[in-house]
């Protein structure tokens with residue numbers, strides 16, 4: 001099938017997901033096998049030998065996601081962090097330096113500092129919205145990677161991907177974009193100049209909070225004499241943190257409905273952000289879709305929507321934020337995001353506990369919402385419960 005000519009939702013459903021040629025099963029089977037019979041010594045059927053090297057269910061999902069990201073090659077891993085770790089080990093050598101977006105997933109920071117730090121990898125955190133600061137953080141001859149999430153987590157800042165790419169390439173470095181929040185439905189970083197996209201497929205791609213997974217999608221770029229596809233492919237095979245066939249099946253099934261789900265995540269989040277904006281309990285509503293958001297115009301230019309994550313900062317400080325997070329009913333108190341159900345998270349102590357006490361610590365009056373695809377009126381009524389609890393917590397604090 002000539003997938004390139006098809007629209008996003010058609011590619012999401014068909015790329016890498018052709019019916020099973022053997023039986024005609026419309027849904028390709030889950031190849032739950034570790035090894036493949038050989039027709040003679042090293043005479044392989046369709047190139048399959050052992051599932052760490054290749055597995056048809058995993059390969060189908062990799063093709064599906066790579067097509068949607070307009071990538072050259074893609075690799076699925078057991079989790080988002082396993083994907084990030086494999087990428088770092090594939091391209092870096094001891095002594096290398098990373099320019100790292102300061103506002104980002106706490107686990108990425110822990111991986112780079114606590115695991116890769118031991119191997120001599122250093123990093124400089126930068127304000128992702130300040131392009132001059134990004135350029136100033138580059139250490140010529142030493143910086144090998146620039147790494148950014150946009151929108152960022154949990155402050156929802158917007159980075160100019162094309163500007164970051166230009167800075168990276170001028171320094172002979174690679175730009176990695178974590179596209180977990182936007183997904184390829186809203187934003188395609190490789191088209192904007194990035195060299196690598198990473199995903200936690202646990203989030204919007206799986207979309208139903210029932211599977212962990214990660215992926216690395218690369219352009220056709222070469223780095224230090226090797227194609228990125230070869231470097232990451234070797235890391236996947238030799239390092240072995242591959243995604244299993246059941247997990248790839250679930251991620252592939254989720255990916256087919258990504259476009260429909262994202263449309264609803266975006267419209268629900270926009271409705272909620274607008275409804276919350278200006279409420280007396282809140283100091284700030286952080287959502288790139290609000291025209292008052294400092295990254296609004298940039299987000300509009302480089303992506304086709306603003307996503308499903310909204311963060312709130314409370315006038316009543318930590319007490320109000322905690323009371324809100326513990327009082328909603330539909331919005332379940334939980335880490336993670338991107339599922340069909342709404343979640344609320346107290347980021348400072350839940351997703352970002354690893355950076356408490358550092359310059360990267362999240363404001364203590366902040367709550368992050370992952371807006372699901374439920375009926376938006378029900379979600380708004382639920383948030384009203386949280387706001388009532390936040391008001392009482394604020395009054396108690398004033399009285400004390």
Ligand SMILES: *Cc1c(COP(=O)(O)O)cnc(C)c1O
Pocket residue numbers: 079080081082105107108149153178180181199200201202203212213214
């Ligand atoms: C969750 C997440 C990760 C880590 O992925 P896991 O699947 O939990 O290992 C990385 N980046 C972002 C933006 C995330 O939200």
